[in-house]
Amino acid sequence: MQFRVIWDQPEPCPYLPTETARLPLRAPPRALTPSQLDEQLAAGDRRSGRLLYRTACPSCSACEPLRVDIERFAPSKSQRRVWRRNAGDVAITIGTPKVDRERVELFNRHKLERGLSRSGEALSDQAYRQWLVDTCCTTLEVGFRLGERLVAVSILDLGQASASSVYHYFDPAESDRSLGVFSALAEMAFLRDRGVRWYYLGLYVRDCDRLNYKADYRPHERLVAGQWVPG
DSSP, X not given: OOOEEEEOOEEEOSSOTTSEEEOOEEEOSSOOOHHHHHHHHHTTOEEETTEEEOOOOXXXXXXXXXXXXXXXXXXXXXXXXXXXXXXXXEEEEEEOOOOOHHHHHHHHHHHHHTTOOSSOOXXXXXXXXXXXXXXXXXXXXXXXXXXXXXXXXXXXXXXXXXXXXXXXXXXXXXXXXXXXXXXXXXXXXXXXXXXXXXXXXXXXXXXXXXXXXXXXXXXXXXXXXXXXXXO
């Protein structure tokens, strides 16, 4: 499949402040089929809106795509505690991604209150749609509610034998619930029932606390020098 390069410029690395990042954005010629998405994920691609990207950094290879083998996954003791804590009162819904005030406000609270926004500015409805709702593949939204209140959202790309966690955000007031862990466990349970084997968690960077937690999901593999190797 031939991709059209939309943007390709070096920029400051968002994960390692002393490094320079290069993440070329590429547009597929058409929407990806589930099997085509499997191929792109296995090659190390991630999705942003209707575009795909993978790292091509000039002097650093710290970013390693990580995937969990759902068939063999065994939750740790702490992950089982998170499941028990939330499974009784957090309702889970799965449907088509959407943009509305409830979602955008929760997204911005997560980014701004946790210091995750480089610009320090709130994301607009249009930007939210362009990043998380517009897509080039089959994409699902996994919602988590306490009563009527939306407390977390995950965006999940679905292939034939694999799925990719695109982004997860949650209510900072519910940080003690570890909803990010709960969402990963819930999504893997959903995917296992669909016969999906690989759950892609995005990039792992050993020296970045925002990303190295992904190694806690075992067994997993990491893409190193073009080869998937056990983590």
